[in-house]
Amino acid sequence: MIGGLFIYNHKGEVLISRVYRDDIGRNAVDAFRVNVIHARQQVRSPVTNIARTSFFHVKRSNIWLAAVTKQNVNAAMVFEFLYKMCDVMTAYFGKISEENIKNNFVLIYELLDEILDFGYPQNSETGALKTFITQQGIKGQHQTKEEQSQITSQVTGQIGWRREGIKYRRNELFLDVLESVNLLMSPQGQVLSAHVSGRVVMKSYLSGMPECKFGMNDKIVIDKQGKGGTTDEPGKSGKQSIAIDDCTFHQCVRLSKFDSERSISFIPPDGEYELMRYRTTKDIILPFRVIPLVREVGRTKLEVKVVIKSNFKPSLLAQKIEVRIPTPLNTSGVQVICMKGKAKYKASENAIVWKIKRMAGMKESQISAEIELLPTNDKKKWARPPISMKFQVPFAPSGLKVRYLKVFESKLNYSDHDVIKWVRYIGRSGIYETRC
């Protein structure tokens, strides 16, 4: 298991050093500094073996976190733990920076003592940790016995991510469906690869221990219901369902239930968290189509024309649109004309950047540019990097729809109808490229 955990600043000075196992000596601290932080070459692997000691590291801004071991540990677990450690620290004192770490070093030691025992990760949910480790000194001196055992049963219990006795005057829920759509298209408009990676992020402000059930237009579920005999608009529901390639869930979701019934039920953590991640590859709505036309006029001139077409309901608006058209290295001058937005040639980036603030659906816009080239004797042809695009749209390109999110809390007197729910869809461009 993890033998020790060190945190360094960018210079390689130790800010936190906690050793859990006897086989890790103080020299391990220096070994990592010399061989990784001060190494001349770029780091070639997140796992480094120095003198039969393995170092796992992650970097957050200019802070290095390193876990050390001499055993055959579960490597995936060590990294997951390091990320978790970052999350916990962020939840306690904000950004991970040298100053914040120095200001909270006592707290960090306390946390490290709690969430890692003999190198084995223990409960690391901030919701639970915050009940007994606080920045204002530790609670515990003046607690009643019930309070104490409530803490311990929560830390070790089945619902380690939520504490009992949460109360809100207004029960509210925010659900964000965040998707990033990725595309690689050939110059002829053929889709080479496309996929959506999405996340469902939830902010819950609910009292008590609510039981939630989340439903979406998952094809498997819809098909099953369709077969069930209730023939309410079978054609319509069939069309609107989506095929999900794979999804993963926050630990609050009952996985065995999902596996058997494909229903998503859970008791949510309090506040913001990521409920699920998913990936789809079929029937993706591509919000934009890019049509490039590049013509070489002689050896010193290029004519480029790019048309973009928006492909969604006219009533919706896409925002923050940016098209990046690469130019050859030997470009000497560029003239651009565009119908909409602003376009500029950026010599330092070797690209024409075309920005449009807003664009409605089912519209098209065009840019044309004349690129003048310096004659070179470089035989190597210009590799023509793809045209890339950025945008944000108010719908989910995968077609995912939230069908319901039901809240049940039997002990408190509020019902599903009393909960105010907000659902928002945001689609962003991931790597959205068209070859030219």
Add this chain to the structure above:
Amino acid sequence: MTDSKYFTTTKKGEIFELKAELNSDKKEKKKEAVKKVIASMTVGKDVSALFPDVVNCMQTDNLELKKLVYLYLMNYAKSQPDMAIMAVNTFVKDCEDLNPLIRALAVRTMGCIRVDKITEYLCEPLRKCLKDEDPYVRKTAAVCVAKLHDINAQLVEDQGFLDTLKDLISDSNPMVVANAVAALSEIAESHPNSNLLDLNPQTINKLLTALNECTEWGQIFILDCLASYLPRDDRESQSICERVTPRLSHANSAVVLSAVKVLMKFMEMLPKDLDYYGTLLKKLAPPLVTLLSAEPELQYVALRNINLIVQKRPEILKHEMKVFFVKYNDPIYVKLEKLDIMIRLASQANIAQVLAELKEYATEVDVDFVRKAVRAIGRCAIKVEQSAERCVSTLLDLIQTKVNYVVQEAIVVIKDIFRKYPNKYESVIATLCENLDSLDEPEARAAMIWIVGEYAERIDNADELLESFLEGFHDESTQVQLQLLTAIVKLFLKKPTETQELVQQVLSLATQDSDNPDLRDRGYIYWRLLSTDPVAAKEVVLAEKPLISEETDLIEPTLLEELICHIGTLASVYHKPPSAFVEGSRGVQHKRLPPRAGSGESTESPDVGQSGPSEAPPAVIPSQGDLLGDLLNLDLAPPTATVPSVQPSMQMGAMDLLGGGLDSLLGGDIGGSPSMGAGLGAAPAAMPASLGSAPAVGGGLGDLFDLGGGVGMPTGSYVAPKTVWLLAMKAKGLEISGTFARRGGIIQMDLSLTNKAMSVMTDFAIQFNRNSFGLAPAGPLQVLTPLSPNQTIDVSLPLSTSGPVMKMEPLNNLQVAVKNNIDVFYFSCQYPLSLLFVEDGKMDRQVFLATWKDIPNDNEAQFQIKDIHLNSDVASNKLQGSNIFTIAKRTVEGQDMLYQSVKLTNGIWVLAEMRIQTGNPNYTLSIKCRAPEVCPFVYQCYELVLKN
């Protein structure tokens, strides 16, 4: 209030000031001071002098202060064991505290203090805490048992903590179960043979229940533990799989990977025709793909594991090529791993896409990545025949870029393409030759030279090209020198008239002016070949080369199986067994996959059909160190090739040619050839003996090696021809014949495995029973390719003498068990004792005399060796080849007396006196040894060596 100020005090007299503050009456000031101490400790300053003062602060009701003091204690208790005792009372008291958090804190901290005296006091509180009413205390106590075991294993056993820990597996709280499992697994690791974990269907059921309820980390502990369980049958295996699969949707990648490990392992037991087996295969792909959207460090871990999974079960991800395409922003370590997997997944169906991608990558900035991409293009060409042409033209485009490292890399891979598709792409040679001057890396130079030599007849100025390399011959690396030598010999054989001078030049450079034995030996062999029988030379040097394999750097199957059992762990990241990087006993036990389902032949054949690489015709890439390969100038194997010690029978032709050719050639009149250089020295004289005595090809090769290595040295040891040890009819179609050899101090068991059954054989492994001299395999049995029907594989198994010892009857008897996918087979064989004669067995004369007198006469044995027509010198030379050393020779009345010594691997000395009478073909041998039972076997060796 900020704590960062504690980091800044560095003035002198600090310790003194701190001392005063620690002893202050004010609570706040005390706390401040302890914080300062901890800050100094963190940055590496020695504050151990403050030990008593800090410990004094321990008795406080302020929990924060208490925790800080505990932290200090854990760090320094070891250096101040006597003072640490002061803390014991507080610990013991705290373990009784009303607050469960304090009880847990005390027991947790006490376990971290590695001082014997404290440990004694720990036992009682720990026993109570293990049965505490609060689960938080119990889960902490469970881990504490592992801590205590690390300090004093005996104590834990004596106190019965292990049983209490086992009971905790049935605890009602899932986290207690998880921690108990973690602690037990760790303790079990250091007791490989104990039955600590004692997993049975009932405990497994408990674990599976806890799996659904505990924290993400607990799930990992439980899954990792489950992976070490061996289900009784395929039913149980399936039911566990069914309960583990939901974990594949967990957001924590480590949970997913550990679940994958369990599934990959248990799948092995499921019959392949089962519907569920197919379902499971399908279920595995999506989560593996999803792992690639994790943070880069985790992606790296996932990719290293996917690399293993793809080798074990290529069918899982064969349709997922696209997700491994490299993204611009990927860190370099992710890019390199993705590239590796892309090549593994490349097939006819997706080759176009893959090639387009690889071409893009070849224009990136990172040198390593570009090189690997170029290499990958070459590997695609070799793997997918239909794409070869496109690959070659892509490579030519890349050569046109004139980027130095791209060109060199491209030339190296084009050479492999030539090997795979002879007489197809030679038109590009002209382009390659244009870049001759820009090559500065040995590998690229060697590749280019190989190409020139191989196609010398089509390159008009081949002689000029090669001559240009020859100018700086001694500055070149060995690789280039060897290649140049071979290339020029090839050129000479193809164009003898114009290049006589060139070949003379290179041969003399190689044989006379070089210190490198490999180069010299190869020079001599070519020289002799050329001077005695040019026809044979042609046959040898220009022999048809064996096919090269499509898959390179595949992990050896037994290692792969072991690594599959370690999915998710460091071993799977390093692609090394844990024993390679873990010290001590931990993790040294080798894990194995469960035996295959339905070991009948019917289920086996479809399996082989399914897995991609094993379908390929048996082919081999000769390794660089392989002498045989060298002679056939095949040494330019793709650089990433692993060293295969297997030569499938398809290539036997080539070997025969070499063995036979040289035999007759060298056995004939040597020394008579006028062109032989003076440098040949004593070698020829020694040769006939060794070569003539080698009936088996394998033996011949061994001798060749010796011959090369020892100009002027005695001949190599005798290797008996292979005999059949295991009859096919007794072993379900597997026939094993073999012999033993000692080569350069290494004991080897040379085996020929022949498949006389109708179905393919895989998964070979070997084990020895305990034997008189502790012989044991020094490595796994390396059978890389599956053995198809009617195929024979020759394997050399290195042996060590460090195995367990048991006296056998007869002494040199060895009982062997060989396993394959069908069954386990047993046979016994006998090895010549000469196998155990060590190289430093030459005894000092004085010591010999003393020892001879010292050993009682009862221990002397006399033997007659009949019908030997050798004079004493030749005989002693021959014997010396088998490490029987002549120490002195006396001639008395026409009788030669040879005094000889032999040392066995276990340190036993054998002394001998051999009397040879001129004209009498019968020798008399007297052997003296403190262990007289070895004498007859030593005599056997004498007879064997002298008569062969």
